Amino acid sequence: YNEAFDAVKRFLLSPPTLMPPKPDHPLILYSRATNVSLACMLAQEDDDKRERAIYFISRTLLDYET
Numbered sequence: 001y002n003e004a005f006d007a008v009k010r011f012l013l014s015p016p017t018l019m020p021p022k023p024d025h026p027l028i029l030y031s032r033a034t035n036v037s038l039a040c041m042l043a044q045e046d047d048d049k050r051e052r053a054i055y056f057i058s059r060t061l062l063d064y065e066t
Contacts, residue, residue: 019044019052027054036061 021027025044028051032039039058043051 016053018054018056019046021054022046035066 021042021044025046028043028045030041030043037058037060040056041053042055043053046052
């Protein structure tokens with residue numbers, strides 16, 4: 001259990017860094033909607049084929065919006 005906990009701890013202590021978009025790379029859009037929230041992330045693959053976040057937004061819906 002300690003190894004799993006340490007892995008989660010390392011992940012949480014090094015959150016992804018947003019990067020500026022590169023004009024010659026395609027954009028990837030992820031969206032999520034539930035009964036109580038909305039979220040969206042814009043990403044790109046870098047030169048090493050690793051996906052990098054460019055922009056992220058999320059919000060909880062108010063009672064009258066659900």
